[in-house]
Amino acid sequence: VQLQASGGGLVQAGDSLRLSCAASVRTFSGYAVGWFRQAPGKEREFVAGIGWTGSTADYADSVKDRFTISRDNAKNTVLLQMNRLKPEDTAVYYCAARAWDSPRRRADEYDYWGQGTQVTVSS
Numbered sequence: 001v002q003l004q005a006s007g008g009g010l011v012q013a014g015d016s017l018r019l020s021c022a023a024s025v026r027t028f029s030g031y032a033v034g035w036f037r038q039a040p041g042k043e044r045e046f047v048a049g050i051g052w053t054g055s056t057a058d059y060a061d062s063v064k065d066r067f068t069i070s071r072d073n074a075k076n077t078v079l080l081q082m083n084r085l086k087p088e089d090t091a092v093y094y095c096a097a098r099a100w101d102s103p104r105r106r107a108d109e110y111d112y113w114g115q116g117t118q119v120t121v122s123s
Contacts, residue, residue, distance in 0.1 A: 001024070001097055002023070002024040002025075002112070002114075003024075003097060003112055003113065004024075004115070005021050005095045005116055006022070007020045008118045012122050012123075013087055013122065014085065015121070016082060016084075016085065018079055019117060019119075021035070021078040021080075022076060022077050023078075023097065024076070030099060031097040031112075032056075032100055033103065034047075034048070034049035034097075034105075034110060035080050035093060035094070035096075036093070036094045036096060036107055037093045037094070039091040039092075044094070044107050046060055046105040046106075046107070047063055047067065047080070048067055048103075049069065049103020049104065049105070050069045052102075054070065054071045056101075056103070058103050058105070062088075063089075066084045068081040068083075080093070082119070085119075086121060087122065087123045088121075089119060089121050090120050090121050091119060092117065092119075093116060093119050094114055094116045095113075095114045096113045097110060097111065098110045098112075099111060
């Protein structure tokens with residue numbers, strides 16, 4: 001499984017961005033997907049995750065009610081819509097996949113990782 005994250009950029013506080021994670025796999029619906037982020041000097045942290053059918057989603061408290069994760073298995077894509085961005089959302093964002101039905105919050109429970117996309121939010 002290869003994952004390609006894209007959609008990052010430089011925005012101002014309060015703006016929105018939409019990240020995309022494209023997967024090169026035959027049966028994308030067989031994988032749960034998570035988004036993680038890592039800011040300079042900090043550990044990688046869970047942001048959001050979605051189950052393989054899209055009916056299950058989980059969010060970190062820091063992004064709940066601002067971020068929305070969704071997926072389109074026909075297009076092998078998972079999206080992360082980020083609204084009302086804050087400077088503390090600045091980080092490199094990674095998507096990851098695991099061959100199970102539900103997402104997890106621990107990074108070591110994911111088998112495949114994308115290369116990351118930079119999100120910078122200015123105040």
